[in-house]
Amino acid sequence: MNNFIFENSTKIYFGKGCVKEYLASALARHGNTVMLAYGGGSIKKNGIYYEIVDILKNAGKIVVEFSGIMSNPTYAKVLEGAELAKKENVDFILGVGGGSVMDCCKAISMAAVYEGDIWEDFWARPGIFDFEPAPIGFIVTAAGTGSEMNGGAVITNEKMNIKTGRDYPRCNAEFAMMDPVYTYSVPKAQMVSGSFDILSHIMETYFSVCDEENVSDDISEALMRGVIRDLRAALKDPEDYNVRSNLMWEATMAENRIIKLGKKCDFQCHQMEHQLGAYTDCNHGMGLAVLHPVYYRHIYKEGHAKFKRFAVNVWGISPQGKSDEELALAGVEALEDFIKEIGLPLTLRELGITDKTDLREIAESCNLSPGSYKKMSHEEIYQIFKESF
Numbered sequence: 001m002n003n004f005i006f007e008n009s010t011k012i013y014f015g016k017g018c019v020k021e022y023l024a025s026a027l028a029r030h031g032n033t034v035m036l037a038y039g040g041g042s043i044k045k046n047g048i049y050y051e052i053v054d055i056l057k058n059a060g061k062i063v064v065e066f067s068g069i070m071s072n073p074t075y076a077k078v079l080e081g082a083e084l085a086k087k088e089n090v091d092f093i094l095g096v097g098g099g100s101v102m103d104c105c106k107a108i109s110m111a112a113v114y115e116g117d118i119w120e121d122f123w124a125r126p127g128i129f130d131f132e133p134a135p136i137g138f139i140v141t142a143a144g145t146g147s148e149m150n151g152g153a154v155i156t157n158e159k160m161n162i163k164t165g166r167d168y169p170r171c172n173a174e175f176a177m178m179d180p181v182y183t184y185s186v187p188k189a190q191m192v193s194g195s196f197d198i199l200s201h202i203m204e205t206y207f208s209v210c211d212e213e214n215v216s217d218d219i220s221e222a223l224m225r226g227v228i229r230d231l232r233a234a235l236k237d238p239e240d241y242n243v244r245s246n247l248m249w250e251a252t253m254a255e256n257r258i259i260k261l262g263k264k265c266d267f268q269c270h271q272m273e274h275q276l277g278a279y280t281d282c283n284h285g286m287g288l289a290v291l292h293p294v295y296y297r298h299i300y301k302e303g304h305a306k307f308k309r310f311a312v313n314v315w316g317i318s319p320q321g322k323s324d325e326e327l328a329l330a331g332v333e334a335l336e337d338f339i340k341e342i343g344l345p346l347t348l349r350e351l352g353i354t355d356k357t358d359l360r361e362i363a364e365s366c367n368l369s370p371g372s373y374k375k376m377s378h379e380e381i382y383q384i385f386k387e388s389f
Contacts (some may be wrong), residue, residue: 001214001262008256011150011175013247016241019052019139019177024059026175026381030135031091037066037081037105038096046185048141053094066108069097072277073104073283075119075157081305082111083174088296093136095173098194099145102138105375106171109133122371123155123164142186143248144194144285146255148176156278161365178252180245184238191238192342193285195231200269200288201226201254207296207386208264210372211306220259222314226250231342258268263268270370271297272381275366281357282351289344292352293336294388298380303373304328324337348389359385 005317013022027034034056049202056063066081085093095105099226111118112134113380121127145224147153158383206220224319225248233243253259267372272295273287292317300307303322311331319327336346345351363382367376 001212001216001365002210002264004261006257006261007169008149008172008198009169009174010071010172010256011069011140012149012252013175013177015245016179016181016249018179019182021056021218021246023139023177025294026137026177027059027092027094028057029060029127032060033062033089033091035064035066035081035085035088035090035093036096037093037223039067039070039098039101041299042081042185043096043141048139048182049097052094052139056094064090069101069104071100072109072156072163072281073100073154074158075107075155078107078111078155079102081105081108085112090134092321093134094139095136095281096139096141098140098142099147099154100258101196102140102145103145103155103165103337104180105136105138106147106153106168107155108135108152109171110168118246119157122168123157123166124162126166127168129170131169131276133171134169135344136173139182140172140176140178140248142190142194143244144253145182145254146251146253147196148178149256152255154357156276158278160277161278163274165274176252178248180241180248183244183248188235188238189236189343192231193283193286193289195227195234196339196342196344197285198247198254199227200252200285200292201251202227202259204267204270205254205259205263205265206267207299207303207306207373208282209265210262210329214262216259216261216263217309219253221257221309223250223253224314227262228338235342255311261289264371266369266373268372268376271367271369272363272384273361275362276351276353276385278365279362280351280353285349286345290346290348290388291341291384292345293332294384296335297333298384299372299374300328300332301325301374306373307331323368348385353389359389
């Protein structure tokens with residue numbers, strides 16, 4: 001394995017009833033003013049909001065609400081939250097929701113204390129993080145991004161049509177509370193797309209050097225098999241606690257940096273989907289489902305050893321009677337069949353993207369990942385978009 005340094009400062013409270021049991025004590029050492037950040041209001045419909053507000057008020061906290069965080073959080077929304085946090089002298093930011101809420105809160109925690117432009121200094125390019133952000137904690141209500149246990153945040157600059165993610169360890173949440181029951185009310189389509197995002201995160205790490213036998217890849221294979229198994233089971237019974245708890249922890253394990261140790265990581269597919277999202281606001285997990293099989297058909301020859309292993313160890317495909325190329329492609333075909341099985345789209349048209357969308361412009365805006373098995377070009381990304389259309 002390659003050299004690495006590992007750090008993760010987030011404390012996880014996991015399991016049924018963990019919010020009721022631990023939230024008040026987790027906030028005890030902080031000041032009285034808590035900014036409660038959330039999305040479009042689904043937590044009010046399912047009752048999670050009222051449960052949390054009661055806990056906060058009984059603990060003597062003053063609640064400052066910040067709602068309306070969208071599925072692809074914008075830089076404008078980050079600045080809105082930072083302004084509110086400054087105005088109300090917020091002592092702690094508590095994000096309740098999925099990845100979008102968590103990502104937005106991380107960026108707010110920086111912007112609330114930083115005097116400069118955090119987009120220019122930390123998202124347009126990697127920045128030097130030499131200050132303490134406002135403290136944050138999360139209550140997770142949807143499994144997918146794994147944002148609860150890392151410092152990563154994906155933000156869209158809507159004026160520039162750029163969607164960029166950065167991971168700053170200082171933005172790790174102080175704690176994350178994960179009650180699988182809170183995920184029961186997530187709509188089926190969101191559950192499926194979020195679960196595919198989990199699988200995508202693992203694949204983006206797995207399909208990269210190093211390719212020698214290593215612990216990170218071994219864990220990744222087990223996680224991929226688990227996501228496939230658990231998503232199938234969740235589709236049959238959305239309130240199977242064991243299955244939903246597995247998916248929730250698989251999401252965290254995919255992005256808490258453990259499987260990235262010693263790996264270069266790819267994330268070219270994420271770069272492509274991010275820019276599609278920046279231009280069209282398409283669903284992230286669905287966009288990844290469309291792009292992954294097409295992208296992998298472009299790179300499997302350069303990474304055929306890993307794709308063969310993927311076919312055998314993840315999908316259980318027998319290598320008997322197959323050439324190396326046939327076996328490698330069989331794994332990609334199995335992935336595409338699974339995408340069909342779980343009801344995700346296979347074309348950009350199904351995402352609402354039309355002939356009027358300038359796919360070449362979007363391709364030209366994509367970052368090129370140094371971790372890809374194949375050295376990509378903007379022209380080849382454009383070809384992938386056309387083949388996905």
